[in-house]
Amino acid sequence: MxxxxxxxxxxxxxxxxxxxxxxxxxxxxxxxxxxxPKSHFRARAEFRIWHEEDDSFYIMFDQETKQKVKIDACPMAIQPIADLMQPLMAEIKSTPVLRSKLFQIDFLATLSGEMLVTLIYRRPIEGDDAWLSAANALKEKLPITHIIGRARKQKIVLDQDFVTETLNVDGKPFRYQQIENSFTQPxxxxxxxxxxxxxxxxxxxxxxxxxxxxxxxxxxxxxxxxxxxxxxxxxxxxxxxxxxxxxxxxxxxxxxxxxxxxxxxxxxxxxxxxxxxxxxxxxxxxxxxxxxxxxxxxxxxxxxxxxxxxxxxxxxxxxxxxxxxxxxxxxxxxxxxxxxxxxxxxxxxxxxxxxxxxxx
Missing domain, CATH: 3.40.50.150 (Vaccinia Virus protein VP39)
Structure with missing residues (x-):
């Protein structure tokens, strides 16, 4: 699956x-x-969001059948992403301005403890003070370091669009800025x-x-x-x-x-x-x-x-x-x-x- x-x-x-x-x-x-590692190895994850009446949930599409598959948990994702997925969805479902026409959620996490979440919408969010207030509250309530809101030709950054990863190699730390929506080692x-x-x-x-x-x-x-x-x-x-x-x-x-x-x-x-x-x-x-x-x-x-x-x-x-x-x-x-x-x-x-x- x-x-x-x-x-x-x-x-x-x-x-x-x-x-x-x-x-x-x-x-x-x-x-x-x-x-x-045999599980919890991906520091990047992207999920489509599906809405049915009062419910919303993560989905992915099976590449062979093209059918949507509900994702309740993702043990491929590193632990911080796996742990955040359902609390984040619960907050979104209880906050109409965050849920409305939400199309996709992207996660970018690091071994060094940062978490960037991108909320992608099929509606304008620029100038939407209610969305901005709710997104800020979300960042304070959950273990999310940075939030980005995206819509067509719109990008709202709270408060930066990158994380900084630390990779330990041969006893030495190497620090790397990893920008949202750019290539990084997954x-x-x-x-x-x-x-x-x-x-x-x-x-x-x-x-x-x-x-x-x-x-x-x-x-x-x-x-x-x-x-x-x-x-x-x-x-x-x-x-x-x-x-x-x-x-x-x-x-x-x-x-x-x-x-x-x-x-x-x-x-x-x-x-x-x-x-x-x-x-x-x-x-x-x-x-x-x-x-x-x-x-x-x-x-x-x-x-x-x-x-x-x-x-x-x-x-x-x-x-x-x-x-x-x-x-x-x-x-x-x-x-x-x-x-x-x-x-x-x-x-x-x-x-x-x-x-x-x-x-x-």
Missing amino acids: LCQVFPENYAQQLQEKTTRLTELLPSVPNFEAFES NPFMAQSMLHWARKQTQNCGGDLIELYCGNGNFSIALAENFNRVLATEISKTSVASAQVNIADNQIDNLVIVKLAAEEVTEALNGREFFRLKDVDLSSYDFSTIFVDPPRSGLDDLTRQMVTEYDNILYISCNPETLARDLEVICQSHELVSTALFDQFPYSHHIESGVFLKRR
Whole structure:
């Protein structure tokens, strides 16, 4: 059932993922499989709201049957979200101005104890003093740190639109601003495992690191101490701004993040000038390692060829099929040294994996 967990089947489903990954990749040297908690592992959750006469409740849609499924509890969600769901719904049902045309509720929580709730409406809420008063009262009554109200072309923030997560890796805390409605790692336990593994692979690389698809600086901040300097790139303006906050918050002084797409990085390294790089002297870097964490489509043709120009390649993948495709090219010049499976999405077919390669 949607949102449910099956701890008794966890070991079997992890083994099935391991087998599938092993069959796809050319080899799996130094393989590690990182287990997720068997329940309460998702720090993000989104639910549609269904209204029937005097009742309202959470629903999700079954992807196969397209039928709505009532959600009374969600043991996939981390404990603070799971504990908040029904008290929040009770307050909404007893407060007409909060309930009226409420369409969806999104939760964003952290291991460090913050909770952001977004209430999404199919009616205007801007200028609705009654809604504003009720939302403020809701924030005071329940363990909610921040509330956002959304409607078409409207966004009301009480009192900020982000949370700050603290991930503890190798005995060190790393702090990350996570903005509502932007990409963040949904399983913070696996996020910690991924950072630990990436740091271990690169601890003896030396030189400088170049990173593509860096998001809010999640990996680059944790990897910075393994390199002399780090240049990270990201196309999302929101993520770049968040990364700058995170660099300052973590007091990282050898990391520069610029707004560039992966294909633009290739062009810049081949001599094309970009105004966004006017303060960056690319020729002064001694890149020994490249790190990529691409979307499900994997690397584009130019980037796939470009990564082979570096001695060390660290590749985090959310799609083993495109990873295997990319490795067909990369393994012509590089040797797989380490591989890992991160069970980011237990009880689903999704596989998150990592490979570390060195030039032959």
